[in-house]
Amino acid sequence: MMAFLAMVMFIALFAFGNTYFGWSDPGGKVQLAxxxxxxxxxxxxxxxxx
Structure with a gap:
């Protein structure tokens, strides 16, 4: 259950994190992190x- 939750949170941050948190990531460094x-x-x- 926790692995599923972690995977869903990762996908959500990876896909929609820049919109939700407002970070600027033109080089992809946040997604790499x-x-x-x-x-x-x-x-x-x-x-x-x-």
């Missing part, structure tokens, strides 16, 4: 499980 944080969270989650 979001992707990196999501991937690192997945890696840390797997490492914590096993």
């Amino acid at each position: 979001l992707v990196s944080a999501f991937v690192f969270g997945i890696i840390c989650g797997f490492r914590a499980k096993g």
